[in-house]
Amino acid sequence: MPELPEIETVRLQLAKVLPGKKIRKIEILKLKSFQGKKELAEGKEVIGVKRMAKVLLIDLAGDIDIAIHFKMTGQLVFEPAVQKSTKYEVPSAKGRIVGGHPTKDFTGELPSKHTRVIFRLDSGTLYFNDQRLFGWVMVNSEFKIQNLKFLQNLGPEPFDITGEEFEKLVSRSKRPIKLVLMDQTVISGVGNIYANDALWEAKVNPRRLANTLRGNQYKELYKSVLGVLREGIRYGGATAADAKYINLHGLGGHYQEHFRTYDREGEECLREDGGIIHKFSLGGRGTYFCPVCQR
DNA sequence: TTAAATGTTTAAAT
DNA sequence: CATTTAAACATTTA
Numbered sequence: 001m002p003e004l005p006e007i008e009t010v011r012l013q014l015a016k017v018l019p020g021k022k023i024r025k026i027e028i029l030k031l032k033s034f035q036g037k038k039e040l041a042e043g044k045e046v047i048g049v050k051r052m053a054k055v056l057l058i059d060l061a062g063d064i065d066i067a068i069h070f071k072m073t074g075q076l077v078f079e080p081a082v083q084k085s086t087k088y089e090v091p092s093a094k095g096r097i098v099g100g101h102p103t104k105d106f107t108g109e110l111p112s113k114h115t116r117v118i119f120r121l122d123s124g125t126l127y128f129n130d131q132r133l134f135g136w137v138m139v140n141s142e143f144k145i146q147n148l149k150f151l152q153n154l155g156p157e158p159f160d161i162t163g164e165e166f167e168k169l170v171s172r173s174k175r176p177i178k179l180v181l182m183d184q185t186v187i188s189g190v191g192n193i194y195a196n197d198a199l200w201e202a203k204v205n206p207r208r209l210a211n212t213l214r215g216n217q218y219k220e221l222y223k224s225v226l227g228v229l230r231e232g233i234r235y236g237g238a239t240a241a242d243a244k245y246i247n248l249h250g251l252g253g254h255y256q257e258h259f260r261t262y263d264r265e266g267e268e269c270l271r272e273d274g275g276i277i278h279k280f281s282l283g284g285r286g287t288y289f290c291p292v293c294q295r
Numbered sequence: 296t297t298a299a300a301t302g303t304t305t306a307a308a309t
Numbered sequence: 310c311a312t313t314t315a316a317a318c319a320t321t322t323a
Binding site: 134175 | 311315316319
Binding site for chain 2: 002003005006054069070071072073074100101132134135150182184191192193194237238262285286
């Protein structure tokens, strides 16, 4: 599910609470969701929380890393340790840190039926939940994780390149521009939501072949990719439509309230140019655009 | 019942 | 070889 801004949002939150805490025990509830050796992490202290594109990295003492890929429906929930003074309080979602795919697991009792891995800390508990089981948690040496094929093959994040480099990377392909934006080996971190919105911002048709953008469209697209990603981070990521219950608790992000095209099929283009947002399938993914301004 | 969902990989077809 | 399409991976919801 989550793209770069959603993972970055979790990272920022977890970076406030995890460093200094120790992993006491890792419980694997679903084998498919876990790779590596949990013993390597048990007893180790968290040093920092990092991110590579859409992958979250929890850095532990002794050059051990926990890598987490959320895929479509992964989520993390950090439950702080219950304070003695609140011993008699009814358990609530208050004080939780949540991130990733929004479901009622954010606020419900944990572990839930979607909980796949539990990290017992010396203070608090971190739950990895994943409805569709595409995601994974990996514990291994920093070396092994850095050498994962998936991470090795990642292209640079948009934040780390110039407009000229962006144009060079993207225009090498003759595929439709949207597919190239979402190709993690070309540019990493951009997924379906932000690709749709960035193309709208730059007034580029998702189908346009990546080597045939006109004039300043490469520069415009570069700027709009950075823009929507930064905005996503500023709003704490997107938490999608079924998040009413979650927002009630003040959890989850708000980017979904600022979608340009995503999930707006049939609605008027925000530019009020008379266009109606049209949806079609490109590369097997829902693709939204305005036929008037994105030609 | 069918389709689609913030992702990635693989195989088969062009 | 480059590219495209479809399917696969589970599950849930519309």
